[in-house]
Amino acid sequence: xxxxxxxxxxxxxxxxxxxxxxxxxxxxxxxxxxxxxxxxxxxxxxxxxxxxxxxxxxxxxxxxxxxxxxxxxxxxxxxxxxxxxxxxxxxxxxxxxxxxxxxxxxxxxxxxxxxxxxxxxxxxxxxxxxxxxxxxxxxxxxxxxxxxxxxxxxxxxxxxxxxxxxxxxxxxxxxxxxxxxxxxxxxxxxxxxxxxxxxxxxxxxxxxxxxxxxxxxxxxxxxxxxxxxxxxxxxxxxxxxxxxxxxxxxxxxxxxxxx
Numbered sequence: 001x002x003x004x005x006x007x008x009x010x011x012x013x014x015x016x017x018x019x020x021x022x023x024x025x026x027x028x029x030x031x032x033x034x035x036x037x038x039x040x041x042x043x044x045x046x047x048x049x050x051x052x053x054x055x056x057x058x059x060x061x062x063x064x065x066x067x068x069x070x071x072x073x074x075x076x077x078x079x080x081x082x083x084x085x086x087x088x089x090x091x092x093x094x095x096x097x098x099x100x101x102x103x104x105x106x107x108x109x110x111x112x113x114x115x116x117x118x119x120x121x122x123x124x125x126x127x128x129x130x131x132x133x134x135x136x137x138x139x140x141x142x143x144x145x146x147x148x149x150x151x152x153x154x155x156x157x158x159x160x161x162x163x164x165x166x167x168x169x170x171x172x173x174x175x176x177x178x179x180x181x182x183x184x185x186x187x188x189x190x191x192x193x194x195x196x197x198x199x200x201x202x203x204x205x206x207x208x209x210x211x212x213x214x215x216x217x218x219x220x221x222x223x224x225x226x227x228x229x230x231x232x233x234x235x236x237x238x239x240x241x242x243x244x245x246x247x248x249x250x251x252x253x254x255x256x257x258x259x
Contacts, residue, residue, distance in 0.1 A: 008104065010112075011045065011071050012097040021052050021063045022088040024221045024248055029081035030056035037125035040078035043100075043109075045071070053130050054081060059214050060133050060251040075102060078123040079109055087111050087118050134251055135239055138230030140203030142171050143243060144181055146227050150219040152183040152195035157212045159193040160185035166255050167212035171231070173201040185212065208234045209255040218250045 224242035
């Protein structure tokens with residue numbers, strides 16, 4: 001393991017925010033090595049803003065973390081998601097900061113803590129321009145309770161397993177901005193399941209399908225009480241954000257549903 005050098009650049013990261021950000025982003029990294037760059041977490045910094053992102057071709061997670069530090073360089077690199085998850089696990093005893101250290105050659109990155117260092121090679125390649133993946137406009141905004149939607153998705157997953165974990169979200173506006181979201185899944189063996197939760201809906205109703213496992217994973221890492229789901233068409237990605245927190249964006253590609 002390389003030893004930190006005095007002339008290496010050091011960026012202090014608040015440990016609690018770092019751990020939370022890793023948990024929210026690394027879930028979207030690819031599990032297989034067919035495209036190695038997608039097995040990593042993109043870490044970039046510029047003008048006081050640290051951004052982490054991960055994408056596997058089916059979903060995208062992005063979290064922005066403002067930092068109050070005197071660090072004037074800008075950088076962008078991709079670190080294996082496994083390393084980031086391990087860093088989150090072993091940093092639980094750290095009280096304040098994890099030092100992100102950039103050696104001069106930039107082929108490695110080092111995370112320095114009080115009693116332990118984590119070193120890893122960066123992943124070669126160009127991370128996808130994820131800003132192009134995030135839909136610029138949505139025609140329907142649906143606000144629902146995070147815990148209620150999570151529980152409905154968990155129940156639906158029992159019935160969705162033999163259908164590639166496909167769950168249908170039927171967004172139904174009612175008078176004013178109120179409405180309901182119906183979460184349904186079908187199984188030839190165990191039957192059908194439908195959950196209904198209240199929702200605040202702006203825009204037109206629609207039915208869209210997602211991989212319910214992806215829904216469960218992102219809802220599990222959101223701490224806010226409510227989320228907003230932005231949609232436009234059944235064949236266009238959905239965007240999930242916590243209500244009141246613009247620092248996190250999660251994009252899920254839809255699944256095809258037959259009629």
